[in-house]
Amino acid sequence: MEPKLETLIAARQEIDETDRALIRLLARRFDAVRTVASAKAESGEKPVMDNDRERGVLSAWIRDAESLGLSAPFARRILKEILNHSRRLQEPVVEGGNPVRTRKVKVGYQGVAGSYSSQASAHLLATRSVQGAEFIGYPMFLDVVEALQTGAIDYGFLPIENSIGGAIADVNRLLIDNLLHIVDEEVWDVDHVLAARKGTRLEEIKVVRSHPAALVQCEGYLRGMDEVTRQPWFDTAGAAESLLEEADRSVAAICSEEAARARGLDILATSIADQERNETRFLLLARDPEVPDARVPSKTSLVFRLNHHEGTLAHALGIFSSAGANLTRIESRPLPATPWEYLFFVDVEGHQNAPHLAKALQELRGSCNHLRVLGTYPHRTRSQEAHLEPESVVAEPAPAPLVCEVRQPEPEPVSDRPSRTSFKVGSVVVGEGNFTLIAGPCAVESRQQILDGARMVRAAGATILRGGAFKPRTSPYAFQGLGLEGLKFLEEAGRENEMPTVTEILTIEDIFAVAAKVDMFQVGARNMHNFALLKELGKMDKPVLLKRGMSATVKEFLLAAEYILHGGNQRVILCERGIRTFETSTRATLDLACVPVLKRLTHLPVIVDPSHAAGERELVIPLALAAAAVGADGLIVEAHPNPEEALCDKAQALTREDMGVLVAGLRPIVEAQGKKW
Ligand code: PEP
Ligand code: MN
Numbered sequence: 001m002e003p004k005l006e007t008l009i010a011a012r013q014e015i016d017e018t019d020r021a022l023i024r025l026l027a028r029r030f031d032a033v034r035t036v037a038s039a040k041a042e043s044g045e046k047p048v049m050d051n052d053r054e055r056g057v058l059s060a061w062i063r064d065a066e067s068l069g070l071s072a073p074f075a076r077r078i079l080k081e082i083l084n085h086s087r088r089l090q091e092p093v094v095e096g097g098n099p100v101r102t103r104k105v106k107v108g109y110q111g112v113a114g115s116y117s118s119q120a121s122a123h124l125l126a127t128r129s130v131q132g133a134e135f136i137g138y139p140m141f142l143d144v145v146e147a148l149q150t151g152a153i154d155y156g157f158l159p160i161e162n163s164i165g166g167a168i169a170d171v172n173r174l175l176i177d178n179l180l181h182i183v184d185e186e187v188w189d190v191d192h193v194l195a196a197r198k199g200t201r202l203e204e205i206k207v208v209r210s211h212p213a214a215l216v217q218c219e220g221y222l223r224g225m226d227e228v229t230r231q232p233w234f235d236t237a238g239a240a241e242s243l244l245e246e247a248d249r250s251v252a253a254i255c256s257e258e259a260a261r262a263r264g265l266d267i268l269a270t271s272i273a274d275q276e277r278n279e280t281r282f283l284l285l286a287r288d289p290e291v292p293d294a295r296v297p298s299k300t301s302l303v304f305r306l307n308h309h310e311g312t313l314a315h316a317l318g319i320f321s322s323a324g325a326n327l328t329r330i331e332s333r334p335l336p337a338t339p340w341e342y343l344f345f346v347d348v349e350g351h352q353n354a355p356h357l358a359k360a361l362q363e364l365r366g367s368c369n370h371l372r373v374l375g376t377y378p379h380r381t382r383s384q385e386a387h388l389e390p391e392s393v394v395a396e397p398a399p400a401p402l403v404c405e406v407r408q409p410e411p412e413p414v415s416d417r418p419s420r421t422s423f424k425v426g427s428v429v430v431g432e433g434n435f436t437l438i439a440g441p442c443a444v445e446s447r448q449q450i451l452d453g454a455r456m457v458r459a460a461g462a463t464i465l466r467g468g469a470f471k472p473r474t475s476p477y478a479f480q481g482l483g484l485e486g487l488k489f490l491e492e493a494g495r496e497n498e499m500p501t502v503t504e505i506l507t508i509e510d511i512f513a514v515a516a517k518v519d520m521f522q523v524g525a526r527n528m529h530n531f532a533l534l535k536e537l538g539k540m541d542k543p544v545l546l547k548r549g550m551s552a553t554v555k556e557f558l559l560a561a562e563y564i565l566h567g568g569n570q571r572v573i574l575c576e577r578g579i580r581t582f583e584t585s586t587r588a589t590l591d592l593a594c595v596p597v598l599k600r601l602t603h604l605p606v607i608v609d610p611s612h613a614a615g616e617r618e619l620v621i622p623l624a625l626a627a628a629a630v631g632a633d634g635l636i637v638e639a640h641p642n643p644e645e646a647l648c649d650k651a652q653a654l655t656r657e658d659m660g661v662l663v664a665g666l667r668p669i670v671e672a673q674g675k676k677w
Contacts, residue, residue: 026082033086037093040295054083084380088127091296091378104132107284108144108153111211111235112137114259118237120188120282121157128184139234145174148287155183156285162190163279164217167331172345175285175303175374179539179567182301182375184284191278192218192236194269195260196252197243202268207231209239210254218254220274240265281381291352291376299328299379300352302361303345303568305335305370305541307423313344316367323360325350328381337541343370352376365570366421366603370541372568421603423571425543426500426519428463430573431605435670435677436634438502438545438607439659440466441641442649443479444486452641454493460659461677464520465490465499466636470506471648472526479647487517494519502545502636508536515542525550525577525612528560538567545636547575547609554594558602574598574606575636576627578613587615587652590623595630607634611652617643620654621662628669637662 058079065075107125109117118135125133136153138144144156158174161167174180192214196205208215208222209231215222222228231251233239239253240263252268253260260267292298306312320327329347334340350357352373365371422431430436439462444450454465469486471479482489487503494501500519505511506527514521520543527533528549537544544564548557561572576595578588590613598606608627614620624635640646640653654662670677 029082030086030089033089034093037090040090041093057083087297088378091292092128104134105154106134106136106152107155107157108136108138108147109157110138110141110144110159112237112241114240114256114262115235115237116188116190116256116280117157117159117235117282119256119258120186120280121284123188124157124184124186124282124284137235141170141174145178145180145285148180148285149178151287154286156180157186157282158285159280160185160283161281161329162213162217163277164273164275165213168213169333171283172331172333175283176343176372176568179372180285180287180374181289182283182377183286183290184377185299185380186282186284187381188280188282189278190214190217190273190280191256191271192254192273193257193260193267194221194252194272195240195243195255195263195265195267197246197249198264198266200249200252200266200268204250205252205268206250207248208252208254209233209242211236211239214254217273217275217278221269221272284377289375292378294351294353297379298351298376299347299349299381300357300376301345301347301374302364303343303370303372303374304364304368305341305343307367307369312367316344316364319360319363319367320346320348323356325357325360335541349379362603365565368570369423370568371570372566421570421605423543425464425502425571425573427498428500429676430543431633433675434633435628435666435673435675436464436605436607437462437663437666437677438464438466438634438636439639439654441468441646442611442638442653443468443471443481443647444490444503445479445482445647447489447492449641450486450489450493451496453639454497454499456641456656457639457659458497458499460639460656461663462639462659463499463677465494465497465501466503466522466638467493467501468504468648469514470504470510472504472506472524473648484513487514491517505533505537508533511536511540515540519543520545520573523547523560528552528557531560531563534560534563535567538564538569540569542569543571543573544569545573545575545607547577548579548591548594550578550580550588552579554597554601557594558598561602561604572604573633574602574604575609576606576613576632577609586613586619588613590614590627592623592626592630595627595632599631605633606631607636608632609636611636611638611649611654614652616651617654617658620652621658621665624662625665625669628666628673631673635666 061079062072062075066072107121109121111117118137121135138147141158144158147153148156158171159168160171205225205228207229210233212232214236215230215232222230236255237259240255240259243251243253243265244263257267306316326349327346328349331345332342334342352358422429422434428436439457441449441453444467450467457465467490469481469483469490471481473480490501490503502520502522503514503518504522504524505514521537522545525547528547546561561574564572576591578590581589583589590610595606595608610620610623610627614623620637624637627635638649638653639659643650643653643655646653
């Protein structure tokens with residue numbers, strides 16, 4: 001029976017009124033939320049998310065819903081959305097004092113207006129309380145990253161994973177290669193439609209054009225169409241746009257409904273993705289980190305490469321689980337330069353400065369060759385109730401120190417000794433429980449000289465070969481090293497004697513040439529303050545022997561190491577090599593006290609160079625023995641097959657006999673300490 005017209009009209013009126021009331025009620029609720037946020041901002045302590053309160057609100061809501069005959073899952077979904085939005089509204093208020101949030105910003109995304117990226121970026125920026133945002137579309141992911149690097153934009157907005165298609169590998173790569181920081185995330189419901197020029201019928205479609213990811217997500221639907229060709233396009237909205245200039249009516253595009261409507265296209269089919277839920281997670285990237293207020297529920301993203309031996313991945317994951325840290329993503333990507341080794345990308349719930357996470361990260365560094373915190377940012381993917389765990393709130397959001405406690409104004413002795421690090425340099429394990437003797441000539445002078453030198457120090461018991469190819473000389477007229485040719489000879493000598501090699505690097509331009517030939521970079525005393533060089537070395541996957549600057553304090557020395565670790569490279573050896581004091585009887589004054597001081601402050605291996613401190617042969621051995629006795633993890637000494645002919649630092653070069661005496665003196669000290677050699 002047909003419903004009576006009046007009944008229908010009345011019911012529709014009722015619906016319209018209810019909808020208007022719903023909107024008014026929502027606005028009222030969000031006003032109240034803002035008041036709560038201001039109160040929290042003033043009190044300065046309450047977290048944005050109050051788990052107990054949210055749980056209470058949720059269960060009361062579901063009880064009410066059920067008593068009114070509504071489905072509980074439906075009611076839960078709606079309230080979750082509301083709570084989600086409420087949390088976002090509170091963020092800008094508690095972040096009110098954050099200067100980066102109060103200016104006009106430029107945001108770059110891949111694609112054209114109306115693409116999912118452009119819609120999602122606009123949505124995210126609207127809740128970040130910036131003073132307006134300008135959105136710029138770029139053809140490729142790489143263009144967005146380049147614009148960010150050159151300062152043309154303030155933020156880049158790129159997709160990182162899709163709930164159907166999985167990880168977007170290019171973006172992972174761009175993130176790590178360009179040392180970018182994640183400052184926020186957005187999850188966007190992707191709802192694809194099939195669009196075509198006005199008046200086109202579904203049966204006429206022969207070609208479907210869209211972003212490759214969208215074509216994959218709609219594969220089931222496309223298979224159901226009669227023989228269509230899939231045509232990859234750079235962007236979904238771009239595919240829609242292209243139809244306007246397309247003479248061929250048989251071409252359709254997969255895009256969002258908004259993108260189709262904005263271009264006056266006809267929508268031939270809606271919700272055509274294979275899975276009902278199709279979500280894409282996007283990242284907001286910046287040149288510098290923007291750590292959120294500790295009260296904002298957050299998530300931390302990391303990338304690491306493990307110190308490759310049995311059980312390291314299990315150990316690394318165990319660190320998170322014993323810290324009670326919940327992982328929300330783990331993914332591995334192959335390392336093209338070293339086949340069958342992997343980088344791990346991990347997202348973990350919580351703030352990087354929350355005590356439990358900061359401690360876990362510190363511990364993890366000890367198992368990694370490379371570890372970088374990609375960012376701590378607001379957590380916007382909490383959809384499961386299981387994730388509503390209370391988070392510990394940090395009173396002081398100080399950046400988590402990497403090397404030690406040096407970021408605090410005064411380094412406090414850490415009672416709780418940092419866990420020590422050991423790692424491999426080539427095939428040799430350096431650090432905790434090991435003693436490493438690095439030896440070789442000051443400079444590589446000829447093929448024969450370095451071959452002889454290598455055999456000599458190897459026979460004495462040295463395990464790593466040194467030799468400078470680029471020499472930082474005080475006088476421009478002194479021998480400057482053989483350069484690239486020297487690297488070739490050093491590589492050959494190391495290979496012949498099965499010794500990993502170390503050589504000094506002077507400039508950024510030489511980094512790749514040096515990395516291709518040797519197993520470890522050395523940063524000399526004169527370059528310890530060359531922060532640009534340290535930053536670049538932080539990106540490399542090769543250990544660094546960092547020498548203390550001639551007038552650097554322990555704190556400055558550690559901060560120099562921090563530059564390398566901050567870039568991701570966790571394999572740093574600290575080397576005391578003598579400092580400048582009023583004393584002139586030795587070339588420099590060997591500060592042996594810094595060895596136990598450094599070991600108290602940092603987990604990094606600490607070695608000593610007695611050669612450059614002493615400046616003369618007779619003093620090298622006693623200083624070396626003393627260094628081993630105070631607990632150094634190793635030594636680097638200069639030795640020459642024929643010291644009289646040395647082109648560089650001849651007065652301090654040890655002879656074959658000296659090497660024998662040195663090693664004989666060292667053995668009992670190292671043995672007494674229970675270290676492996
Ligand atoms: C060296 O080891 O060759 C060297 C130049 O050392 P330093 O930087 O300590 O002077
Ligand atoms: Mn030297």
